[in-house]
Amino acid sequence: xxxxxxxxxxxxxxxxxxxxxxxxxxxxxxxxxxxxxxxxxxxxxxxxxxxxxxxxxxxxxxxxxxxxxxxxxxxxxxxxxxxxxxxxxxxxxxxxxxxxxxxxxxxxxxxxxxxxxxxxxxxxxxxxxxxxxxxxxxxxxxxxxxxxxxxxxxxxxxxxxxxxxxxxxxxxxxxxxxxxxxxxxxxxxxxxxxxxxxxxxxxxxxxxxxxxxxxxxxxxxxxxxxxxxxxxxxxxxxxxxxxxxxxxxxxxxxxxxxxxxxxxxxxxxxxxxxxxxxxxxxxxxxxxxxxxxxxxxxxxxxxxxxxxxxxxxxxxxxxxxxxxxxxxxxxxxxxxxxxxxxxxxxxxxxxxxxxxxxxxxxxxxxxxxxxxxxxxxxxxxxxxxxxxxxxxxxxxxxxxxxxxxxxxxxxxxx
Numbered sequence: 001x002x003x004x005x006x007x008x009x010x011x012x013x014x015x016x017x018x019x020x021x022x023x024x025x026x027x028x029x030x031x032x033x034x035x036x037x038x039x040x041x042x043x044x045x046x047x048x049x050x051x052x053x054x055x056x057x058x059x060x061x062x063x064x065x066x067x068x069x070x071x072x073x074x075x076x077x078x079x080x081x082x083x084x085x086x087x088x089x090x091x092x093x094x095x096x097x098x099x100x101x102x103x104x105x106x107x108x109x110x111x112x113x114x115x116x117x118x119x120x121x122x123x124x125x126x127x128x129x130x131x132x133x134x135x136x137x138x139x140x141x142x143x144x145x146x147x148x149x150x151x152x153x154x155x156x157x158x159x160x161x162x163x164x165x166x167x168x169x170x171x172x173x174x175x176x177x178x179x180x181x182x183x184x185x186x187x188x189x190x191x192x193x194x195x196x197x198x199x200x201x202x203x204x205x206x207x208x209x210x211x212x213x214x215x216x217x218x219x220x221x222x223x224x225x226x227x228x229x230x231x232x233x234x235x236x237x238x239x240x241x242x243x244x245x246x247x248x249x250x251x252x253x254x255x256x257x258x259x260x261x262x263x264x265x266x267x268x269x270x271x272x273x274x275x276x277x278x279x280x281x282x283x284x285x286x287x288x289x290x291x292x293x294x295x296x297x298x299x300x301x302x303x304x305x306x307x308x309x310x311x312x313x314x315x316x317x318x319x320x321x322x323x324x325x326x327x328x329x330x331x332x333x334x335x336x337x338x339x340x341x342x343x344x345x346x347x348x349x350x351x352x353x354x355x356x357x358x359x360x361x362x363x364x365x366x367x368x369x370x371x372x373x374x375x376x377x378x379x380x381x382x383x384x385x386x387x388x389x390x391x392x393x394x395x396x397x398x399x400x401x402x403x404x405x406x407x408x409x410x411x412x413x414x
Contacts, residue, residue, distance in 0.1 A: 019049035020122060021101030025091040026068070026109045027058040033067050036109050041077060043115040049126065052101065055080045056091035089191070089198025096184050102126070104184055108175035114219035121216050122178050130214035131183045131262075132206045134169060135176030139217045146222030157237065164241055164279060165204050165248070169213055172200040176218060183211060186258045196233045197240035204244060209255040211262070246327060249277055277393065280328040285385040288320040293378050300370070305363075309355060309377060317348035320388070321396075329397040343396040350391075351384035 022040065026033055037053060044051045055068040057080060068080040081095055096104045103125045107113060113135050124130035137144045138158060144151075154173065161167040177199065179187075187209065191201045207213060247253045295312035303311065321344030325331045331340070358380040362373060 017050060018052050018099075018101040019103060019126065020044070020047070020051040021054055021095070021099045021104050022051065023054045023056055023092060023095045023104065023106040024109050025056045025058055025088045025106065026060065026064055027086055028060045028062045028064055029109050030060075030063040030067055032109055033064055034071060036111050037071055037075070037078065039111060040107075040115065041075060043118065044077070047119060049122075051077060053078045054095050054099070056095050057082045058086045058088070058091050059084055085194075087194040087198075088196060089201075090194035092198065093188055093191070093194070096179075096181075097188060099181065102181050103178055104181055105178040106175070107177075108223075110223040112220050112223050113174070113176040117176065117216050117218045121176065121214075124214045125178055125180050129212070131211035132179045132203070133177065133214040133216065134171065134203065135174045135218040135220075136169075136171035136215045137174050137218060137220045138170045139215055141217035143217075143219040144222075145220070150222060153234065157234070160241065161200065161204070165245055166279075167204055168207060169203055170215060172203055174218065174220070176216075179206075183262060186261055187211075190253055190255070190258070192243070193240055195236060197237050200237065201240060201244055204248075205253065205255055205258075208248065208253075209258040209262075211259065245280060249280060249328060250331075277328050278389070281324060281389050281392075284320060284323045284328060285382075285388075288316045288323075289378060289381055289385065291319070292316045292381055293374060296374065296377065305359060305373065306356060309359060310352065313348065313352055313355060313381070317344060317351070320344075321392075324388075324392055325397065329392065331397055340396055344392075347388055347391045347396070351381070351388065354384050354387075355380045 022044065024037065024040070029036075033055070037055065040053060044053070053075075055071065055078065057065050057068050059082075065080075065082060068082075072078045072080045081091075083091055083094060092106055103122050105118075105122060117135055121133045121135060125133055136142060138155065154171070158167070158170060158172055161172055173196070179202075183206070187202060187205050190205050191198060193201050203213065248255075292312050295315060296308050299308035299311050318341065321341055325337070325340055355377055358376050359373070362376050367373070
């Protein structure tokens, strides 16, 4: 716990010290802005800490900027920041980075979340117990009113995060979050997204750094006039998941350093790299196995079984090595690419021996079933895939990332 955010270290007379900076990102919200800010100010006045409301205008094209300036002029606790480009993440980075407050909050302008959740949201941060806090619509105790389409999308997205990024938080996209300023200073430079994926990236990086995330079940009512493009946002989020997963797998994101600088270093900090590699390898392996089965069926017509197996396995092995090199183990560039393929072919030879041996044993039984033949070879190929992961992680790419990074540094210096 630091003295700067202890509630008893600040008095009402000390107006130069701001404990809460509540950021409200807006884009073309001329209809709701004034009423929402007035309502928010009324609620903040009931809390025991000093506060400020910062309106972050995301390049609005209506009268939002005029209304925001008028509020800042007439309300002593309101400030406004104008941005030339849209993006919720961009707005939060801009305001949070320049804020002098101890705890940084943000909420959607429609105030879909009941403001009674604000005190339990920020209290663990002010006390020093937690590092980041989120409102959740998906935890037990939450009361949510929204359509089945949004409910399905929200639950599916958070399930995806748990399956791919091993996230333990329950709701990534609820527009009701808070973070300690010292934590934000360390984590924000690692967050690349400037739009809707900003929330997810911030949460995953905070969690991977071993920091504590506090969750508050909220009462939440969907805004029927929301202008969010659900399809476009979903696609952007999927791209963000892939990018963030690759960054964590490759070790490019120094989350363990963040934990150490904040004095939160633990066994959990930076953990999950093996799990991420396994998850990515499994996806590549599943795609490779499916491709192998399809290729074998296509090649089995013009070629004998052993030849079809050899060609299908060879083609998928080359593609599998290239995909795992880039996606699973985070090796970039062409440096050592040929060596990796040669080593991959050695692993392929072992796999060929296993699958060919399985085929030989099957034919030795006298079976002529094409379906059984494909099933046995597919099962054998799955077993080979497990062996490939062990070989790639402990032999093929064991120095791949370090060699690639060194090569890039030498190239940059040249």
